[in-house]
Amino acid sequence: MSIPHRTVGHGPKTVFLLHGWLGSADGWGLFPDYLDPEAATWVFTDNRGYGARLAETGDFTLDEVADDVLALADELGAQTFSLVGHSMGGAEVLRVLAKAPERVDKLIGITPVGAAPTPLDEAGHDLFFGAPDDDGKRFSIVDFTTGNRLTPQFIQSIVNWSREHSTVEAFRGAVDAWVNADFLAEVAGDETPILVIPGEHDPALGAETVNQTWKPHFPNATVDVMPNAGHYPMFETPVALATRVNAFIAD
Numbered sequence: 001m002s003i004p005h006r007t008v009g010h011g012p013k014t015v016f017l018l019h020g021w022l023g024s025a026d027g028w029g030l031f032p033d034y035l036d037p038e039a040a041t042w043v044f045t046d047n048r049g050y051g052a053r054l055a056e057t058g059d060f061t062l063d064e065v066a067d068d069v070l071a072l073a074d075e076l077g078a079q080t081f082s083l084v085g086h087s088m089g090g091a092e093v094l095r096v097l098a099k100a101p102e103r104v105d106k107l108i109g110i111t112p113v114g115a116a117p118t119p120l121d122e123a124g125h126d127l128f129f130g131a132p133d134d135d136g137k138r139f140s141i142v143d144f145t146t147g148n149r150l151t152p153q154f155i156q157s158i159v160n161w162s163r164e165h166s167t168v169e170a171f172r173g174a175v176d177a178w179v180n181a182d183f184l185a186e187v188a189g190d191e192t193p194i195l196v197i198p199g200e201h202d203p204a205l206g207a208e209t210v211n212q213t214w215k216p217h218f219p220n221a222t223v224d225v226m227p228n229a230g231h232y233p234m235f236e237t238p239v240a241l242a243t244r245v246n247a248f249i250a251d
Helices: 062-076 088-099 122-133 135-145 153-165 168-179 207-214 238-249
Strands: 007-008 013-018 039-047 079-086 104-110 194-197 221-223
Touching: 013 062, 013 088, 039 062, 062 088, 062 168, 079 088, 088 104, 104 238, 122 135, 122 168, 135 153, 135 238, 194 238, 207 221
Parallel strands: 013 039, 013 079, 079 104, 104 194, 194 221
Antiparallel strands: 007 039
């Protein structure tokens, strides 16, 4: 069975883009419009229970996501490829790397979580694990991770998108998967070229965090902070984000 996906461009390189917890394959704003269509074929995927795969069930684990990406790569005839992961997609692209390191050319993490567990205090645990059933908690998460500086209409649009483009079961399974990711030993030391793009105004997954969760573990990792962005640079600074992604993939 063919795995649903969205393709932008027709270039010779294949790049898979994995969405964040509150996103989907169609939930990248204007960012895809500025990707270089001649350099790569940009393949936007949905996790099971998200977007075009809303009706699909699964166990909603990192392994399931990685296996689906590898199956789609086989389907598209892409023996090697690069990966872009936003937020929880950071853990997912690292899981693909763990399973098939010989197939990954380059890797980009946009405000990404890593391959180790995300520490949450009791309040944080209640906030994140309560979000599947509570739009107010989803709103608080988006507001906090964008630095409490953006219009509530924008924040609510992210909340509404997540509610409309993911099932509660998939959303709940996803938070359990990325919060409890624990496979750093499988990927630490990998020499794949990696670009990590934290947002200047992201207090959760900004430069301080990724310099602990990514930078020390990968010898060819570069951290490049995105100015004027929080956790959602694809909406906040789409042109600047696409410019950096294009350059890294083309280099």
